[in-house]
Amino acid sequence: MSSSTVAMPPTHYLNNGLTLKSWLFTKDHKRIALLYLVAVTFFFMVGAAFAVAIRLELATPAGDLLSDENYNRVFTMHGVMMVFFFLIPAVPAILGNFLIPLQIGAKDLAFPKLNLLSFYIYFVGSLFTMYSIVSGGLDTGWTFYTPFSTVASTSAVVPAALGIFINGFSGILTGLNFIVTIHKMRAPGMTWFRLPLFVWAHYATSLIQVLGTPVLAITIVLVAAERIFGFGLFNPAVGGDPVLFQHLFWFYSHPAVYIMILPAMGIISELVAASARKQVFGYTFVAFASIGIAVIGFLVWGHHMFVSGESVYAALVFSVLSFIVAVPSAVKVFNWIATMYRGSVSWETPMFYVAGFIGLFAIGGLTGLFLASMGLDVHLTDTYFIVAHFHYVMVGGTIMGYLGGIHFWWPKITGRMYNDLLGRVSAVVIFVGFNLTFFPQFVVGYLGMPRRYHAYPEEFQVLNVLSSAGASVLAVGYLMPLFYLAYSLKYGEIAGDNPFGAVGLEWNTTSPPPTENFKTTPVVTWEAYEYPTPVEGHVV
Amino acid sequence: MSNAASVAHDEQQHHPRLAHHFESLEQQTDSSLFGMWIFLATEILFFGGALMAYMIYRRWYPDAFALASSHIAILPGAINTAVLIISSLTMALAVHAAQTGERGKILFFIVVTMILGAAFLGIKGYEYYEKYAEGFIPGLGLEFRFPEPEYAKNAQIFFSIYFVLTGLHALHMIVGLGLMTWMFIWVKDGVIDTQYYAPIEIVGLYWHFVDIVWIFLFPLLYLIGRHVHHG
Ligand SMILES: [Cu+2]
Numbered sequence: 001m002s003s004s005t006v007a008m009p010p011t012h013y014l015n016n017g018l019t020l021k022s023w024l025f026t027k028d029h030k031r032i033a034l035l036y037l038v039a040v041t042f043f044f045m046v047g048a049a050f051a052v053a054i055r056l057e058l059a060t061p062a063g064d065l066l067s068d069e070n071y072n073r074v075f076t077m078h079g080v081m082m083v084f085f086f087l088i089p090a091v092p093a094i095l096g097n098f099l100i101p102l103q104i105g106a107k108d109l110a111f112p113k114l115n116l117l118s119f120y121i122y123f124v125g126s127l128f129t130m131y132s133i134v135s136g137g138l139d140t141g142w143t144f145y146t147p148f149s150t151v152a153s154t155s156a157v158v159p160a161a162l163g164i165f166i167n168g169f170s171g172i173l174t175g176l177n178f179i180v181t182i183h184k185m186r187a188p189g190m191t192w193f194r195l196p197l198f199v200w201a202h203y204a205t206s207l208i209q210v211l212g213t214p215v216l217a218i219t220i221v222l223v224a225a226e227r228i229f230g231f232g233l234f235n236p237a238v239g240g241d242p243v244l245f246q247h248l249f250w251f252y253s254h255p256a257v258y259i260m261i262l263p264a265m266g267i268i269s270e271l272v273a274a275s276a277r278k279q280v281f282g283y284t285f286v287a288f289a290s291i292g293i294a295v296i297g298f299l300v301w302g303h304h305m306f307v308s309g310e311s312v313y314a315a316l317v318f319s320v321l322s323f324i325v326a327v328p329s330a331v332k333v334f335n336w337i338a339t340m341y342r343g344s345v346s347w348e349t350p351m352f353y354v355a356g357f358i359g360l361f362a363i364g365g366l367t368g369l370f371l372a373s374m375g376l377d378v379h380l381t382d383t384y385f386i387v388a389h390f391h392y393v394m395v396g397g398t399i400m401g402y403l404g405g406i407h408f409w410w411p412k413i414t415g416r417m418y419n420d421l422l423g424r425v426s427a428v429v430i431f432v433g434f435n436l437t438f439f440p441q442f443v444v445g446y447l448g449m450p451r452r453y454h455a456y457p458e459e460f461q462v463l464n465v466l467s468s469a470g471a472s473v474l475a476v477g478y479l480m481p482l483f484y485l486a487y488s489l490k491y492g493e494i495a496g497d498n499p500f501g502a503v504g505l506e507w508n509t510t511s512p513p514p515t516e517n518f519k520t521t522p523v524v525t526w527e528a529y530e531y532p533t534p535v536e537g538h539v540v
Numbered sequence: 541m542s543n544a545a546s547v548a549h550d551e552q553q554h555h556p557r558l559a560h561h562f563e564s565l566e567q568q569t570d571s572s573l574f575g576m577w578i579f580l581a582t583e584i585l586f587f588g589g590a591l592m593a594y595m596i597y598r599r600w601y602p603d604a605f606a607l608a609s610s611h612i613a614i615l616p617g618a619i620n621t622a623v624l625i626i627s628s629l630t631m632a633l634a635v636h637a638a639q640t641g642e643r644g645k646i647l648f649f650i651v652v653t654m655i656l657g658a659a660f661l662g663i664k665g666y667e668y669y670e671k672y673a674e675g676f677i678p679g680l681g682l683e684f685r686f687p688e689p690e691y692a693k694n695a696q697i698f699f700s701i702y703f704v705l706t707g708l709h710a711l712h713m714i715v716g717l718g719l720m721t722w723m724f725i726w727v728k729d730g731v732i733d734t735q736y737y738a739p740i741e742i743v744g745l746y747w748h749f750v751d752i753v754w755i756f757l758f759p760l761l762y763l764i765g766r767h768v769h770h771g
Pocket residue numbers: 253254300301303304
């Protein structure tokens with residue numbers, strides 16, 4: 001820990017311009033990251049409010065709180081808000097934006113204006129989607145399956161879909177910006193294999209953003225063309241194929257899961273190395289595992305259509321590939337554990353989140369293998385088992401990583417420390433609350449409770465009540481950081497440049513960093529995570 | 541290029557268009573061009589999704605697709621293909637003029653490219669009108685009057701894809717015309733010079749891409765039914 005005698009640097013990116021205009025029109029990647037932080041947190045709250053309604057409704061077997069129609073709208077909006085406006089942008093747009101230039105020794109992203117534009121595209125997209133909430137809601141599920149979404153649904157499909165279409169370009173441009181930045185803006189000496197694994201993870205993520213998102217965009221165009229003009233592209237009445245929609249949709253939306261989890265994995269690599277004070281075990285394997293996940297992740301989408309009339313041979317191939325894509329993820333988990341092995345692991349808040357990530361991601365990943373098996377998947381499709389599985393990966397994994405990253409880099413972002421005890425408590429509360437919420441859903445799903453119904457047989461009530469109770473614990477866990485982090489902004493101890501004693505270029509500048517990131521362009525002469533070799537015995 | 545490089549060497553001062561976060565104009569140019577290539581990769585997958593739908597349905601309904609295609613007049617499409625290929629040439633000449641710093645020539649070739657682009661859109665509009673008059677609009681509540689009623693349903697899919705693909709292509713053309721107007725102003729205002737002409741190159745890349753999309757669309761949409769029609 002740093003001593004309390006350190007002072008804030010006199011000038012830094014936070015006090016370089018204090019007007020509202022200097023924030024809303026900023027081209028500084030660090031300020032844009034904070035704009036995203038505010039917006040993304042807001043949409044998390046909106047998505048969470050819908051989750052509260054879902055868990056309240058499901059506390060009793062009868063569909064008593066919400067009508068079936070409204071329940072459809074509520075779970076749809078929960079999914080849309082969380083997936084497109086929280087989980088996908090959270091880590092790249094906030095921490096990726098803030099850290100990538102710092103970690104590679106650049107003054108900014110390659111295209112600062114484009115970066116600001118990405119934020120406003122995100123903002124405008126969210127307005128359209130929010131508008132759909134007040135203009136009839138959306139009842140298609142976040143997956144927009146045809147022909148329901150194109151010919152049957154009476155809800156506000158077009159504004160919601162348009163919002164997602166617009167928002168997609170925010171992700172595309174952010175990914176493009178990252179790729180160019182990582183290729184062209186690295187400081188002298190910062191070779192590819194000296195890059196922090198966080199940067200590798202974002203490179204892989206950006207590839208998916210740039211190559212996957214446009215397919216979602218055209219799919220939305222085709223749905224909109226059918227809904228607005230009456231074209232029959234997915235309409236069985238003229239020979240159109242609804243399953244084609246599913247193929248196009250999942251070609252993006254399966255890789256989208258990796259847009260959420262890869263950046264979080266990048267955070268975990270950083271946090272593990274900093275806590276264990278060691279080079280990440282098998283650095284190159286972890287780096288290429290990110291790329292491997294991005295590439296193979298594009299080839300598994302058919303596992304969403306095992307029961308949609310997909311040919312059994314196609315299903316077989318998709319099943320095998322889905323097993324294969326688990327390999328690079330497992331490589332990462334084993335390498336993190338190997339990194340901790342015989343390291344002097346310090347248990348500060350970020351490390352608690354790392355432990356939470358590994359626990360939740362392992363359960364989510366392993367249950368994914370159940371679902372990749374065609375036979376078992378037929379039994380589990382559209383049950384709560386699926387719901388539990390993807391929440392463990394997308395929500396458990398991503399948010400644990402995200403919050404771990406926020407806690408690790410908070411002193412860098414704000415220059416101040418939060419209360420470490422409260423941080424550790426929040427990680428534990430989230431872990432317990434999460435498992436209490438979602439583990440019963442594996443069981444109730446396996447027993448046959450389908451997803452997306454507002455009523456259910458009475459024998460499922462105990463498990464559902466457990467889940468709803470867990471959700472309230474989880475809510476407390478998620479709200480805690482909001483308060484103690486906000487408190488730290490004013491009253492937190494001054495952090496100093498490198499409170500965790502971590503290596504990495506972002507720790508070689510002041511906290512908070514100056515607007516141009518570094519006083520002089522750094523020259524890198526060391527390897528990634530080059531921690532001093534521990535002396536025999538124990539080093540703290 | 542070698543000319544520009546030696547000029548850059550002579551004057552040590554920063555180019556007014558060099559953004560502060562780049563070390564050199566070369567790094568900035570490299571980055572912008574690379575960014576454009578990535579954007580074009582995005583575009584390929586954007587059109588790729590619709591082409592995927594085309595491939596699937598054409599395989600499923602080969603007769604309906606061939607018939608529907610044979611009802612599209614070739615001549616306007618062929619003229620448009622020629623117009624676009626020529627416009628690609630004039631665009632390339634504009635980029636070349638930018639490299640050599642002949643401002644008058646840049647402006648001339650940009651204007652010619654824009655006229656050709658506008659001509660393409662005019663002809664396309666005429667074709668759309670023709671489809672409307674013949675009753676080939678597969679939606680908007682209009683009656684779809686296909687001459688061979690037994691294929692009418694599947695032909696609706698063909699025309700849906702036709703309008704989506706050509707519509708998106710036309711939209712890209714309109715964006716291209718906007719970009720060229722912007723470049724015209726920049727050249728006129730002297731923003732573009734022999735060291736800083738990456739924007740013209742980027743617009744050029746975009747324009748060539750839009751042309752190439754059409755090179756694919758023309759045979760896929762206009763020519764698949766010819767042997768059926770005359771055979
Ligand atoms: Cu999937």
